[in-house]
Amino acid sequence: MAKAFGIITSSADKKVAGLQEYRSIGAFSFLGRYRVIDFPISNFSNSNINNIQVYIASMPRSMVEHIGTGRHYNINSKRGKIQILFPDQTMANEVYNTNIKNFRRNIEQIKKMEKEYVVIAPSCMIFAQDYDALLQDHAQSGSDITLLYHKVTDAKKGYATCNVLDLDGNRVKGISACLSDKDEENIFMESYVMKTELLYSLIEKAAAVSSIYSLSDIVNAELKNMDVRAVEHKGFFAPITSLRTYLKANIDLINPENSDDLFKKDWPIYTRTTDACPTQYYATTSVKNSLISNGCLIKGTVENSVIGRGAVIEEGAVVKNCVISAYDKIGKGAVLENQVVDKYATINDGTKVIAPAATPGYIKYRDKL
Amino acid sequence: MAKAFGIITSSADKKVAGLQEYRSIGAFSFLGRYRVIDFPISNFSNSNINNIQVYIASMPRSMVEHIGTGRHYNINSKRGKIQILFPDQTMANEVYNTNIKNFRRNIEQIKKMEKEYVVIAPSCMIFAQDYDALLQDHAQSGSDITLLYHKVTDAKKGYATCNVLDLDGNRVKGISACLSDKDEENIFMESYVMKTELLYSLIEKAAAVSSIYSLSDIVNAELKNMDVRAVEHKGFFAPITSLRTYLKANIDLINPENSDDLFKKDWPIYTRTTDACPTQYYATTSVKNSLISNGCLIKGTVENSVIGRGAVIEEGAVVKNCVISAYDKIGKGAVLENQVVDKYATINDGTKVIAPAATPGYIKYRDKL
């Protein structure tokens, strides 16, 4: 039993065009059969952190149904608990909807945890991390807070709403928005390890200073008073911060080199099963370099794409560099390139929708076109 | 498998002083170990209605945790589902927060049900009802809608926010607020059986006529165009519409004559277990005519009261005609009469809080006095 409880923040500050109108990023489907929230929850479960609070900013239905009581995440319901925590009321002015406000609203639930440490992780980033190891490392270091970061060499692309860490060795000197024109940056993975007592005091301090402070703001403001240390994360890392990065994260993981790095035998990523049957392929099909979920009927051509559960790709349809979501129907002779097609959409026979890779298209939930 | 799905409405129009500041009526604890929502869910489960939608108006946390995936209500998770549905956003002006608005927000989920009939029940009323029998009765009658009512002889007391049915035989002539000065009234139990298609059309009609129409308003307005029939409910019935009726419903059910009528062997009321151990009674105790949940320590005097899980009644304390909630501590020599004490409250040694039966007192969640 770990000495920590886990918090998964809502990532309400990230904005992904289209998809996010219908659910929060944590509830986005991912790689055909997962949801983004499966990654942080599985990380906690695999790290023996069995008391998990998932903070939700809005549109909770799909998240509540997906998480359930957490049995499918291997959490013993008697010894552990996945608790879903809701905001009081969403404020019209979005700047007020901070994670600090959400923590304060649910402070009684945080106090019930009775664990010495807290580990905080975001709901919008795809990576594997052993938090138990990080926790032990943190306790040994004697630091006040340990933050996790990932070194990237393409900082100009795709990290627009992320923060970066300014480091002096492994000491954190500053946390700021990723606006630089450098290629190399230390992207802050919005993951914290600290004593629960310290989280209480930071929540109180943040509220005293500014109503719009988030946790990273108050940590940044308090850097001079605390020993805040950074640990570098190695391995696959993909923040979901835009439609383009969402599509890219999916397509990058078709490559077994990437997926073998994220999905390890001793680090299972759990999800809810839907009991779909295997996928049926037809004599007319051509499938290359793709991930195909169960329950599909594939008659057409699929390349470099991720196909969700129960999708139908009709004869002569061509799907390239796309994420096709669950229960989509792609009609005969339709052509899709660089598209994210939301669930239950119908692409009529012969429809062609092609976008450049840098600015992929989004096709709406239940849309017909 | 029943041909109907079930809807449990939020009862957001009822106002219970105190308790409701912390949770909706469905999430109120009841008889020490239940919650009010256990009654409508168990009614559906026992009636073989395994697809259940629970509509929530606000403060969903405790309801979400209590309901979980519904296994404890005997719902096979593969064949059935308890789905929790949330409002879009609570409107500042409460008149807008109608059940029709909540249905419209979640209309896609209603459409997925694919059942011929719908049974609608309130979350705020305590009674047992075989909806499968009512459904068959409805189908045979050929009526458009069947409503359930209970005949009372104390209509002046405790039904203030309920509606009454104006009947001609079993034909419904009108639905109106219970404002009469008569003692005998037919209290409308906010339970409906109708075809799902009719519910769709009523939802659309209501929205077209008035933004503040609730389901009962539109049914009332359409009475002349439809065959609406009423069926009388027999047996224990207690609407939770005020602090007084909440206290009364609890205390009435201490009496085995009432509890034997509500809790029948072939009609179990399911709830979530908390794994509390049995209750410890001491040599100093005196307990008369009370219901005592598990996990309590009882040293003092308890009369005509319902005691929730894990409560402590210290030596010399006197508790009469009260609902003591889970984890309350009643200090030495404290005296409570006609009080509803919310959870985790502490009554200090020697404190006396006495109210008349007609206007019981409420002691706040986590309060110390």
Add this chain to the structure above:
Amino acid sequence: MKQNEMLAMILAGGRGSRLHDLTNKVAKPAVSYGGKYRIIDFPLSNCANSGISTVGVLTQYESVLLGSYAAKSGLWGLDTKDSGVYVLPPREKADSDLDVYRGTADAITQNIDFIDNYDPEYLLVLSGDHIYKMNYDKMLAYHKAQNAAATIAVMPVTLEEATRFGIMITDEDNKIIDFEEKPAHPRSTLASMGIYVFDWAKLRALLIKDKDDENSSHDFGNDIIPALLNGGEKLVAFKFEGYWKDVGTIDSLWEANMDLLDENNELNLNDPTWRIYTEDAAPLPAYIGPDAEIGAAYITQGTRVEGEVKNSVIFTGAEVGKGAHIIDSVLMPGVKVAEGATVTRALIANDIKVSKDAVVGSADSKEILLVAQDV
């Protein structure tokens, strides 16, 4: 149906010896089928979908894997407060020594105490090794409407097939007037599917009588059904139309898998109103590599295909290397076919490795090749 109005007992003790090496380590009901399922998923999912709450699984031979699998009652949603799947091997009792189940009826007799705990009105007896979808609730409704002592599900077979089955001779009202086990000259083509609904009280009395009958083989077909008929009880036939398969041999197991390649196959595993539930291994979706060639195929998640797959069924965890060819074959769970290998008209058993450039099976073989050792 009402909670525990009808209890189901699945006879899952068969050795399935005609499945050769496939059943060395697992009982036949635990054999894999259809990419991701085990055979016993079918009766268990049928029970769940028919609203049955309590299921006993009567195991006997090599049941450790079958037992631990069936015990995961949540896989079929049968883990609510008052439901469950209970694995029931033979056991020692106060009044009798430990003994194997002597026949299908004896397996029920030895578990009368278990059944009595639930006090059901009806008992449903099923076989654990048939592939089909069936609503037992409808069968129960028929049983009640006919006011029968026992109802037996039957399906029409050809006259030739009829010689291999228990055959029911019925009158125009589906009342069973006679019964023949594997008749040389069948008088009817209605074959028993081994699916029975009994009035529990009547069956119980009969089983207790049968228990000490030294001339009895303690079998439903041989002893219990004839005894009911002779006793003048009303037995009726419940006609089933649809896909039903007893996968008793390697050929029939292969064939049952191949049936799934036809989009319009009668079994229709893609029916959202009657799902077959099974263990979910939580792997990635199927990875189809850049050089893969996929023809008509049935492929489940957790597989990696980098070669050619035509007219084949690929089970969870199976892998097909670059330049490998899988033709008219079934790769059971965990099979690894290395680069350049060719597999034709074969059924490769669980976790078998086919080495680089190996050639397995042939297009001309009459029988399907079972590969149960690494090649």
Add this chain to the structure above:
Amino acid sequence: MKQNEMLAMILAGGRGSRLHDLTNKVAKPAVSYGGKYRIIDFPLSNCANSGISTVGVLTQYESVLLGSYAAKSGLWGLDTKDSGVYVLPPREKADSDLDVYRGTADAITQNIDFIDNYDPEYLLVLSGDHIYKMNYDKMLAYHKAQNAAATIAVMPVTLEEATRFGIMITDEDNKIIDFEEKPAHPRSTLASMGIYVFDWAKLRALLIKDKDDENSSHDFGNDIIPALLNGGEKLVAFKFEGYWKDVGTIDSLWEANMDLLDENNELNLNDPTWRIYTEDAAPLPAYIGPDAEIGAAYITQGTRVEGEVKNSVIFTGAEVGKGAHIIDSVLMPGVKVAEGATVTRALIANDIKVSKDAVVGSADSKEILLVAQDV
């Protein structure tokens, strides 16, 4: 601990014949205790609370109730994706006939195939009929820190009691240097609690050797522990302090229930950090009638008390009529004591009815009266 690093096997085959009529129909681990529990809830809850995922329950005699109870793995939260409680009676195998478990070690030997499925590093062997709370994860940590082949939980007893136990003689580092079964003249007062952590690989090899040893009784205490000691393996004692009770007799079962009347009893079932989980019967809270007289008592939900209850434990579903007196007694589940009856120093078995004005037991009796038939 890591998933399946340590598997637990609970020996639950005891006939418990000294519990007389209480174990006619149920195995001893299924006997009721403490108002709402069964004895086996203790090792199972200890497993759940210690982070163990997979538990085998080795049943033998009259196990239908015990088997269906333990199979409800969700009661202890052991029904997550990769956890489970598996009921394992003796079973027929390809290479051996159906046979009872010949001893505690043989019960494990016959399930080596089950254990191998999970490939654990350590095996925890427990008894299914002891009442205690223990963190096995701490015991495992001790086992690892000591780098032992086996770790045995021991507790200090009096010299007199020591003659009834397996006694461990240890050096100053808790290393076991000798072992004596029920010694007439004990050399130590450290009694084995029948709780063992083994390195699975070492135990496995030893069990396979022991299996065919005709001189072996296939018992952990008699054969396996001595064999390890003689083989020069490091065995260490893990000292337990706290409440532990083997309720082998009616007197000790009554006593263990009476222990709960002391608010400061060492077992402390009211500890929120180490709950004992059990089946929840979903009844109403305890109803205490207008004329009831309650003294020191331990009463669970689903009971109705309208008479006097003093120094007694009242189990789920029990009822005490008006003017009845229950003194120094235990009413097991479902007991109905009618109006005016008096029960003193008695243990009334499940579902027994005590009729109007009956007088049962006496304040002067030396032994506790077991009432197992309606009176």
